[in-house]
Amino acid sequence: LGSGSFGQVRLCWPVNERSDCNKYAVKIVDTTSEVFRHAASLLSPRQEARILKALHHPHIVELIDVFEKEQWLFLVLECVSGGELFSALANPNVSVGEGSVATVGRQLFGALRHMHDQNIIHRDVKAENILLTSNPAETSRWHIKLIDFGLATQVEQSAFIWQMCKGQDIGLEELICGTAYYCAPEVWTNDYTPKVDVWAAGVVLYLALHGTFPFYNRDAGVLESLICCSKTVPTFRPVCAKECPKYEVSDIARNAVTSLLTKDIAHRPTSASALGLPWLRSSPSSRRATECTLDSARRRDAGITLLPGRAMSLDAAGFQKEARSDEIPVLVREKAGKAAARPPVDPNKEHSRTKALESLKRRAAFQCGQATRHAREAAPASPLSASGGSNREFWSPLRPGNESGGEPRAGGAGRRGLVPCAHLFRLAEPDGAQSDSTQTESDIEEGFSMCACR
Structure with a gap:
């Protein structure tokens, strides 16, 4: 399903x-990886599990089980099957307006308020960590789940990100790729409160509405200056202003995002008060009514009267213009999707992880087979003879799309592995990956019973 600095998700x-x-999603953390070793004293997937166990909210991913092997x-x-939020936003076949983004924002701040009420800070709120339970192209429904609590912590614990990188050969960008654009000003001075999540959520909404980050520069030093300087402010111009000259964000949405991106932490709203912002608390119909009220007031102040039935608004100079559409242009959404894309994982590292996990599967299968054989030898009658020679009770062929005995899916022919029917979980192989079934002579000798099963 995905990969990151610490491991794979299958x-x-x-x-x-x-x-x-x-079906579930299993996050598999390689505890021997270089990133994990550097972070082990300050970051703990076990802490992620402990935090997730304490959180139960419709917009937070649910933890099912934890084990080590x-x-x-x-x-x-x-398993959140709708894909990443910004992939859906970038889909030209999906209708996306400000109302859709406001719905996402309302759900996101609901999840954050639930966390902050329990003194938990996510510390890695970003576009890549927001998934959808279903595809809006099929359901016209926006229901998000906040994921990846690997950096989450209790408020009482001290901040660590800069401490982790200090004196280490590993850089910050390798540990939290892409996250710097979501960092609040106080993060750069090693100060963490729940309001860092509020800022990051504001960046997510700004990105969805404008197709770019509020502060952007590839140079980390320049980016830090842009975010931390009290005089720099977001432009609130869409990334494709020339291609979409008629598109602009509504006043009510702009005011909400401006509040969320307040640099002075004392004046930035909490997650609970953010839910009270007019853009986030209102329905689409009431948002349109608010916009009409704002436009009417501006027309009245400018001394302009419209004929009945005419829908007009004013530009910054007070001149009449065509009524603003709630729809976000596809080009803007596509740019947002590209900006939110996950950084690529080193293919060599990915291949090594996959090979190691496939090897683990084979060893687990062999151990289960050994235990089953010993149990059969101790039993008065063989279960195989009682079942007409079938061994499906103990071994199951794993084929994409054919796990329950049906026809294999297209493209899945020729891929087959054996998994144990024990207390482990079946792991689906990555798309396009071939199972590594090579064995040495010692493997064949030690795994004779497994080969016989094949």
């Missing part, structure tokens, strides 16, 4: 259940 399901019933830590999570 699709999985309990081996004693049909694969089309209860060899070098790997497995966090089994609710």
Whole structure:
């Protein structure tokens, strides 16, 4: 499903259940990775699990189980199948207006308020960490889930990001790729409160509305200056202003985002008070009514009277213009999707992880087979003879789309592995990846029972 600095996320399901019933996402953390070793004293996936166990909210991903196997830590999570939020926003077949973004913002701040009420800070709110439960192109529904609590912490704990990188060979950008654009001014001075999540959420909404970050520069030093300087402010111009000259964000949306991106932490709203901003608390119809009221007041102040039935608004100079559409241009949304894309993972590192996990699967299968064989030898009668020679009770072929016995999906022919029907989870292989079934002579000798099963 995805990869990051710490490991992979795969699709999985309990081996004693049909694969089309209860699917989960398993976050597999490689505890021997360089990033993990550097972060181990300050970051803990086990802490992520502890925090997730304390959080139960419709817009926060649910933790199902946690277990360890060899070098790997497995966090089994609710599977959020709608994909990333900004992938849906960038889809030209999906109608996206300010109302859709406001709905997302309202849900996001609801999740943050639930966390902050329990003194938990996410510290990594960003576009990539917001998923959808369903595809809006199919359901016309926006229901988000906040994920990736790897940097989450209790308020009482001290900040660590800069401490972690200080004196280490690993850079900040390698640990939290892309996150610097979401960092509040106080983060750059190592000061963390729940309001850093409010700022980051404001950046997410700004990106969705304008197709670019409020403060952007590839140079980290310049970016820090832009974010921390009290005199610099976002332009509130869409990234494609020339291509979309008629598009502008409404006043009510701009006012809300401006409040969320307040640099003075004392004046920045909390997550609870952010939910009271007119743009976030109102329905689409009431937002349109508010906009009409604002336009009417501006026309009245300018001494302009419209004929009945005419829908007009004013530009910054007070001149009449065509009524603003709530729709966000596709070009702006596509730019936002590209800006929110996850950074690529080193293919060599990815291949190494995949190979190691496939090896773990084979060893687990062999161990299960050994235990099953010993149990059969101790039993008065062989379960195989009682079942007509079938061994499906203990071994199950794993084929994409054929886990429950149906026809394989297109493109899945030739991929097959064996997984144990024990207390482990089945792991779906990455798309396009071939199982590494190579074995040495010692492997074949030690795994003879497994080969016999094949």
